[in-house]
Amino acid sequence: MNSRLRQDEIVRSLRRAGTSTVAELAIQVGASRRTVLRDIAALRDEGFVIDAEPGRGGGLSLDPHSVQTTARLSVSEVFALLISVASMRAAGNLPFSSLADSGLAKIEKALPSDKIRDLRQFLDCLYVGPLAPQVDISDMGEMDPALLPVFEPAFLQRLHLRFDYRDAKGTQSRRHVEPQAMLILPPLWYLVAWDPSREGFRHFRMDRIGRPELVPGSTFRRRHVPFDDGVRRVRFA
Amino acid sequence: MNSRLRQDEIVRSLRRAGTSTVAELAIQVGASRRTVLRDIAALRDEGFVIDAEPGRGGGLSLDPHSVQTTARLSVSEVFALLISVASMRAAGNLPFSSLADSGLAKIEKALPSDKIRDLRQFLDCLYVGPLAPQVDISDMGEMDPALLPVFEPAFLQRLHLRFDYRDAKGTQSRRHVEPQAMLILPPLWYLVAWDPSREGFRHFRMDRIGRPELVPGSTFRRRHVPFDDGVRRVRFA
DNA sequence: CACAATGGTGCCAGTTTTTGGCACCATTGG
DNA sequence: CCAATGGTGCCAAAAACTGGCACCATTGTG
CATH class of the missing domain: 2.30.30 (SH3 type barrels.)
Incomplete structure (x- = not known):
């Protein structure tokens, strides 16, 4: 079994079970305790928040909001997403636009470096005009x-x-x-x-x-x- | 050298040079001809379109629009992207919104199935109002x-x-x-x-x-x- | 045609990475 | 104190990767 597939399997198991011990996970994914522990460490490195309770009755549990997903996008799709988010932003300071930005930043970071340069250069030629919001946003606060x-x-x-x-x-x-x-x-x-x-x-x-x-x-x-x-x-x- | 890094390097080389032979690539990435050929096969498996001309004067060339990228996104980031794109769409039939949709569809497909169900259920509670476009869009055609x-x-x-x-x-x-x-x-x-x-x-x-x-x-x-x-x-x- | 240059495949031994087992530590609850 | 749990270091075995080689198909050139 590929190490990547095994890590996905561990995440699925933890989401299903809510909480689980290393030994249980090892049986489920068909690997040794040591390997599961290594995988857990790798997942934490990648941003998964996995709580561990040591001691009798302890175990591992995964913060569901830290679940991540990988997707393979074509450059055109990345471009389209950039346009959408930038256009939205042109309408004002929208809730969650910063979250969308951080997602896009990750996507961009994964592009080959020369492709980023191309994309940036292309974006330099774009000017986004405003969308007209339906309401006055002069007193608009930031949404958390x-x-x-x-x-x-x-x-x-x-x-x-x-x-x-x-x-x-x-x-x-x-x-x-x-x-x-x-x-x-x-x-x-x-x-x-x-x-x-x-x-x-x-x-x-x-x-x-x-x-x-x-x-x-x-x-x-x-x-x-x-x-x-x-x-x-x-x-x- | 990591095999992933080497493959990225090969993609970069091909993008720079336009066309290149296996032997040249092998020297550039510091690996053997055999390994480069294996990497090329792997890249093709992942969706990169790499043309090969056999025979004297032949070589490899990469379709730049097939360059893809993988990124690991948190569920919140996916959600934020969904909102941005959907809100944009509420403003009318925007150019490239279908491309953005196809990118998002890929991202969603990569989510664990139960997380998709959650996300969909949450989105069911959302209603997006229109942004007011600056211009009359009654005769707006689709952009290719x-x-x-x-x-x-x-x-x-x-x-x-x-x-x-x-x-x-x-x-x-x-x-x-x-x-x-x-x-x-x-x-x-x-x-x-x-x-x-x-x-x-x-x-x-x-x-x-x-x-x-x-x-x-x-x-x-x-x-x-x-x-x-x-x-x-x-x-x- | 013969030949050289090119992509591509199969095979095998050498090298590197991953894995599993083990011993051991820290913490927690009984 | 003991058993169950997460966690770490070490090392040998297993697996994956790599490089070299022989060889094939195709293509352009002399």
């Missing part, structure tokens, strides 16, 4: 990329969410809501959520949300989200 | 992704370009120009070029350009491109 790991499980497992919110007038409050949808009206993002205490839907600007936390064990049902502001909206596909 | 391989060398080597052009009134003409810049005013792209016969700059909508061809051996100098329409423009970085 760290919100993503909190919001994703909220949507996937339908968990209640608590967070601080600062409204347009600047008043602070602590909210407790059922997240139902995300509405992206570039460059602004809104959390569309049902507020049980107010028995109604509320929109929250993502950049005004602070200190979000999941409320464990508090599932709710999906509701039909009303959009009543007349804006044409594209379902994300 | 195959144009890219022609335009890239035109900019990199500063070669004259010939193409058919259909102007706003529908009149066809064959143009011969010096490409100076690309202006992206989403969702439209313009080629900004110096027209020697008219001694002036002209803007060409990319989706109205047909049958472009390079004029070999016809270099020109870069000119200062005037932008006189008062639109804020972002230099691509």
